[in-house]
Amino acid sequence: MPVRLRPLATAAALILASAALAAQQPAARWTTPGPAEIEKLYPDAQALYIDLHRHPELAFQETQTVARLAAWLKPLGFDVTTGVGRTGIVGVMRNGAGPTVMLRTELDALPVKENTGLPFASTVVTKNAAGESVSVMHACGHDLHMAAWAGTARLMAEHRTRWQGTLVMVGQPAEESGGGAAAMIKDGLFTRFPRPDFALSLHDDDTMAAGTIGYRAGFFRSMSDAVTLTVFGRGGHGAMPFNTVDPIVLASRIVLSLQTIVSRENNPNDPVVVTVGSIHGGTQGNVIPSEVRLQLTVRTYTPEVRARVLAAIRRIARGEAEAAGAPREPQVDVPATGNHPVYNDPALTNRLAAALKRGLGEANVVEMPPKMTSEDFAEYGRAGIPAALLHIGAVNPAQLAEARKTGIPVPPPHSPEWAPDLEPTLKAAIRAEVTELLELFGGK
Secondary structure, three states, X not given: OOOOOOHHHHHHHHHHHHHHHHHHOOOOOXXXXXXXXXXXXXXXXXXXXXXXXXXXXOOXXXXXXXXXXXXXXXXXXXXXXXXXXXXXXXXXXEEOOOOEEEEEEEOOOXXXXXXXXXXXXXXXXXXXXXXXXXXOEOOOOHHHHHHHHHHHHHHHHHOHHHOOEEEEEEEEOOOOOOOHHHHHHHOOOOOOOOOOOEEEEEEEEEEEEOOOEEEOOEEEEOEEXXXXXXXXXXXXXXXXXXXXXXXXXXXXXXXXXXXXXXXXXXXXXXXXXXXEEEEEOOOOOOEEOOEEEEEEEEEEXXXXXXXXXXXXXXXXXXXXXXXXXXXXXXXXXXOOOOEOOEEEOHHHHHHHHHHHHHHHOHHHEEEOOOEOOOOOOHHHHHOOOOEEEEEEXXXXXHHHHXXXXXXXXXXXXXXXXXXXXXXXXXXXXXXXXXXXXXXHHOOO
């Protein structure tokens, strides 16, 4: 006669069998932080953001910023070195055999007077490299980048049993002025510290809704040159311009003529931007000065187009000066090196995009077009490291929709009104960076 188990005994047997089966299954692989992990971390990351926003520092002056980041990394177990590349910071966590991955953030702010109306808006005024008093704000979102970088470091440290490899956290100075990445490399970033197999960075963006990740394989950000153009005239009384050669009128004609480089001399398939960002000349209305100084930014993608555009600037300035009867040719100063174009390693970029789509959702990760903004993150790729710079949308979706409807753009980075939609952007940035790292380390 068959033996019949009582219902309670049957249930107990099934529970024991299920537990035994579960014990035999491998633990779920950690591929992206869950909402609870991000929520737990967010208040501290937000507080760090507010502190950094209130206390911005210019290029190669980021001493207090670095001290704040060092104080965050050291308790987590990172081996921290400051003063790399003058004012940079490197934190290293060796966590067993595996790849070495570098995650970079920028440290510096811009000489911009803030007009966001935020309760924690910057009121900092300091001296720039020329000794001039300037207002300072994080008008490009580097405070957001640092807060996400710090949050990512904490999550990776707290979950170090779930990944293997070496994590190199790099805080780079002087991205805005250029030279910070090169300074860190020259100071031994890839010799004094573990040389990375991959280099990553994330930048906020005004063209996408908060939390959306944008990627682009191949060339992504342009090269840039800072050109200083000085035109010379013959000064005199403002009431007797016929006795002078007015360099302000000459400079104005040059500004207008420069626009034809893009509109009439350049193949539209080769992206070019020529912008005159500042004009300095004269002291008061009734005095015609002897010279005027113009500062330009030139953006291109290839050495050939760059050379042609710079030659056109010199030719136009010289021609306008001759036409005006200027006493001497304009002086055109171009630094020996500008920013090189950012090239996102295609295999790495596509691998990260796939991981982010799995972790954050297909709709939240989009391919984006190349941009004419520049970034010295390019230097890490030029040093032979497979590198990828991704973007994260930082605009409130309703504001972005309204901007697209009206055609009036939202305030962009470098604007005195740039203020990321903080909470969704910062949370998504941390989640995205951890997801990228886990993809490369192989979460366990």
